Amino acid sequence: MFYVAGTVAVLFAFWVLLSGFFTPFLLTSGVGSAIVVVWFSRRMGIVAHEGHPLRLSMRALITYGPWLLMEILKAGWDVTRRILHPRLPISPTMTRFKPSQRTDLGLIVHANSITLTPGTISVEVGPDEFLVHAISAEGGASLDGSEMDRRVRALELAS
Amino acid sequence: MATVLDVLSWGLLVTGGFFCIVGGVGLLRMPDFFTRMHAAGIVETMGAGAILLGLLLQAGLTLVAAKLLMIGLLLFLTSPASTHALAKAALVRGVQPLLASREDPSPKP
Numbered sequence: 001m002f003y004v005a006g007t008v009a010v011l012f013a014f015w016v017l018l019s020g021f022f023t024p025f026l027l028t029s030g031v032g033s034a035i036v037v038v039w040f041s042r043r044m045g046i047v048a049h050e051g052h053p054l055r056l057s058m059r060a061l062i063t064y065g066p067w068l069l070m071e072i073l074k075a076g077w078d079v080t081r082r083i084l085h086p087r088l089p090i091s092p093t094m095t096r097f098k099p100s101q102r103t104d105l106g107l108i109v110h111a112n113s114i115t116l117t118p119g120t121i122s123v124e125v126g127p128d129e130f131l132v133h134a135i136s137a138e139g140g141a142s143l144d145g146s147e148m149d150r151r152v153r154a155l156e157l158a159s
Numbered sequence: 160m161a162t163v164l165d166v167l168s169w170g171l172l173v174t175g176g177f178f179c180i181v182g183g184v185g186l187l188r189m190p191d192f193f194t195r196m197h198a199a200g201i202v203e204t205m206g207a208g209a210i211l212l213g214l215l216l217q218a219g220l221t222l223v224a225a226k227l228l229m230i231g232l233l234l235f236l237t238s239p240a241s242t243h244a245l246a247k248a249a250l251v252r253g254v255q256p257l258l259a260s261r262e263d264p265s266p267k268p
């Protein structure tokens with residue numbers, strides 16, 4: 001019951017943010033839509049089964065965001081230089097390595113962070129092995145036991 | 160103050176445009192499917208990110224800013240998923256990536 005009320009509240013807040021109108025009719029429609037959506041998704045059985053949506057260390061998460069942003073900027077500039085370089089200095093590599101994360105959420109965060117960083121794309125993702133395509137051999141070689149790996153592991157340790 | 164914000168936001172918009180063009184150039188210059196995906200990645204992280212930030216500065220503290228933040232969040236959560244799905248589908252369907260190391264061991268004249 002608490003979960004249902006929480007979901008309705010979040011959906012209604014989303015409605016208000018998107019609409020920006022505060023007339024009684026539109027607010028009532030918002031509440032109605034939120035309730036109907038939650039009712040439908042319960043009937044269809046597509047409400048998240050995990051029950052604990054975010055089990056990440058909040059303290060590690062706060063430093064992870066800005067760190068990932070800096071990594072994206074650095075890698076993005078590196079790929080930009082390679083694209084604009086007259087001789088196109090790329091050395092595409094496929095790298096396999098074992099991630100240190102234990103939980104599904106940790107693995108997803110790690111794989112998504114790899115793909116989000118320009119120059120590396122996670123192609124196959126599993127608990128035992130990641131297959132990553134990198135645009136440069138250096139980028140591919142630095143993935144195994146990287147700082148990203150360590151930081152994402154720290155994210156999930158608190159759970 | 161308004162001028163400073165305007166200059167900053169225009170700088171970010173122009174930077175975003177620059178990265179979009181770089182992504183396009185990369186898309187044309189890269190030799191194979193997977194390397195082209197890296198070039199496209201520049202557009203969706205650096206290009207879209209800088210443009211959204213520039214628009215955020217133009218919007219100020221309004222509902223539009225909240226919507227722009229939502230768009231940014233959506234982009235940064237969904238674009239890696241779609242990129243990963245595309246790369247995996249290509250590999251499963253037999254697109255052979257062009258690799259640099261395969262040529263390295265062979266003796267060159």
